[in-house]
Amino acid sequence: MRIRLLFIILLAALATGCSETPEQTSVLQQDFASLEKSARGTEVRWHMWGGSAQINQWIDTFVTSEMKRLHDITVVRVPMDAPVFVNKLLTEKAAGKTTGTMDLLWINGENFKNSMQAGVLFGPFTDRLPNFTAWYDPQKSAHDFGYPVNGFEAPYGRAQFVFEYDTARTPMPPATLAELADWIRANPGRFTYPQPPDFTGSAFLRQVFYATTGGHEQYMNGFNADLYAENAPRTFAWLGELKPHLWQQGRTYPKDAAALDTLFARGEIDMAMSYHPAHAQMKILEKTYPETVRTFVLAEGAIFNTHFTAIPFNASNKAGAMVLANFLMSPEAQLSKFRPENWGDLPALEVAKLEEAQRKAFDEVDLGAATLGTDVLSAAAVPEISPEYLELLERDWDTFILGH
Incomplete structure (x- = not known):
């Protein structure tokens, strides 16, 4: 699959390059009021991960109703994993298809990098969005997993990795990765993680990579193949040694984060994990998790990132996509x-830039007892890794963990 993807990237890059069409130039030259006017009465097809019922409901209710009320735009949520729609875009670019069926994408990480390298995204457009210029710090969203954004993505949320546990079953959670390993050995069959490249499972893999190789700082200066080759064996040795002690003796893994949630909610495992700090509280509110569930982070740190929206190069409704990205x-x-x-998704805007009443509204949001305080999360925050490391980790996990 990866060989095919790389082949398509090369074809797409050779096909038409990154040159703008007259239509693209026209959209980028319009002021936002003109864009909003031209987008009225249209439909925007938003392709995005569909693995969370709560996120889907928020989009299908709040986002769709507000976009219709404010802009007379119909938002259609299309559930599709990012690698799938990126592959579709690469194929369309190579085939010279100038009008596609996707208008807005939820994208980041290696999927964004691959898309940018193949020239299949529209932009730069974020400086045309009034909400971005009013409420956001461009420096905080200048990179996506270390890759320059250059105005081709609009930030719309922030996330951070946390573990979840039930205090009724586990009174005191591990504090470090070493303690987590001890806990897994002492509680065989009660821990697992989603199979990479599931986003949450891949995030756990990156957490272990940082913690078993001396921290994140060494990886912040771009990809270093020699450094990866030297350090990665320690990560897979840690994972491999614990594999027999996992749920199902490590013979199988939950296919995604939702499957992990189900195992935790049914009591088949005693710990879960999420890339959304308020995920446990959200599950408590919907009566899926008991009220005794809490979250924790390890002393080695908790990875955070920003998630973005982007517009395909051949989107048929670029104006509508920009209006939706601005609303988000x-x-x-x-x-x-x-x-x-x-949802419980962390805001991407700068709350300090808001008017007093708006700041107060954010301050008064009750994140619930299961959600760690912003002081704890901020102190534990470590940045995401470059996409090249991520891709190698996922590939080698298949080889050294799943395949053994």
Whole structure:
């Protein structure tokens, strides 16, 4: 699959390059009021990960209703994993298909890097969005997993990795990766993680990589193949040694984060994990998790990142996509998705830039007892790794863990 993807990237890059069409130039030259006017009465097809019922519900209710009310735009959520729609874009670019069926994408990490390298994204467009210029710090969203954004992505949320546990079953969670390993050995069959490249499972893999190889700092200066070759064996040795002590003796892994949630909720395992700090509280509110569930982070740190939206090079409704991307960055949308009963997604905007009443509304959001305080999360925060490391980790996990 990866060989085929790389082949398509090369074909796409050779096909038409990154040159702008007259239509693209026209959209980028319009002021936002003109874009909003031209987008009225249209449909925007938003392709995005569909693995969370809560996120899907927030989009299908709040986002769709507000976009219709404010802009007379119909938002159609299309569930599709990012590697699938990126592959589709690469194929369309190589085939010279100038009008596609995707208008907006939820994308980041290696999928964004691959898309940029193949020239299949539209932009730069974020400086045309009034909410971005009003409420956001461009420096905080200048890179996606270390790769320059250059205005081709609009930030709309932040996430951070946490572990989940039930205090009724596990009174005291591990504090370090070494303690986690001890706990797994002492509680055989009670721990697992989603199979990479599932986003949460891959994040856990990167957490272990940082913690078993001396921390994140050494990886912040771009990809270093020799460094990876030297350090990665320690990560897979740690994972491999613990594999027999996992749920199902490590013979199989949950296919995604939702499957992991189900195992935890049913009591088949005693720990879960999420890339959303308020995920446990959201599950408590929907009565899926007991009220005794809490979250924790390890002393070695908790990875955080920003998630973005982007526009395909051949989107048929670029104006509508820009209006939707702008709405998702609005204080109203950011506040709505910050509430755990809706999603619990961390805001990407700068709350300090808001008016006093808006700041107060964010400050008053009850994140619940299961959510760690922002002081704890901030102190534990470590940045994401370059996409090249991520891709190698996922490939080698298949070889050294799944295949053994």
